[in-house]
Each structure stands twice: as structure tokens, then as C-alpha cells.
Amino acid sequence: MKKTLTILGFLSAFPAGMASADDDCFVPMADWQPRDAVASLAEENGWTVRRIKIDDGCYEIDGHDAEGRPIEVTIHPATLEVIEFEYEDEDEEDRRAQDRGRDRQESNND
Numbered sequence: 001m002k003k004t005l006t007i008l009g010f011l012s013a014f015p016a017g018m019a020s021a022d023d024d025c026f027v028p029m030a031d032w033q034p035r036d037a038v039a040s041l042a043e044e045n046g047w048t049v050r051r052i053k054i055d056d057g058c059y060e061i062d063g064h065d066a067e068g069r070p071i072e073v074t075i076h077p078a079t080l081e082v083i084e085f086e087y088e089d090e091d092e093e094d095r096r097a098q099d100r101g102r103d104r105q106e107s108n109n110d
Helices: 002-012 035-044 090-109
Strands: 048-055 058-064 070-075 082-087
Touching: 035 048, 035 058, 035 070
Parallel strands: none
Antiparallel strands: 048 058, 058 070, 070 082
16 A cells, blocks of 8 residues: 555656657557558648658658648547647758668668
8 A cells, every 4th residue: 555655646746748748649559540541631631741650659641731841740540630730840851861861871881
């Protein structure tokens, strides 16, 4: 009993949400919508998809909006609700492309 109270006291010292990130998705894979449904969602919104990946248990779309601006969209895997939508900095996208090129070059040199 004392151990349980100690653990509860420790946990209550942290603000709500500190123990888990807001943009993490905790959904069993059996409940996930298929990747094609995510691609359809992007198409319906006028987004051009560069890649769909899984990050922190959520779908994440890297691509461009209808105006051609780089975007990153976090999608709930079961409901396909948009959890987070952000415009990517052009410089950040250029840096990522350079990093990918550098990684490929390093792997070819190994």
C-alpha cells in the first residue's frame, strides 16, 4: 500500500500530459485504417504526398498543400482525424534533402 501511494505521489508531481506526448497515437494495428485511406484523405484535401510514414504510432504525411507549400500532417490511424498540421520551413526541407544525399553518399562509401 505504501509503495502504491509513493508511486501515485510521484506521478502527481508531473503536470498532466507530461508523461505522454499529445501527438502520440496509441491504437492497436488491427484498428488502423489502411494507407490507401490516408492517401485518399490527402487527395481530398488537395495535398500532394511525398511520403506517408508512421511516427509515434500516428500516420504522418510529408508533402505539399494545394498552393505548393511544404506541409507535415499528423493523422490519427483509426479515425483519420488531423491531429497536427504544420507548414514546413523551405530551408528545413532543403536541409533534409541534403542530409538524405549525404547519408546515401556515406552508405556508398562504406
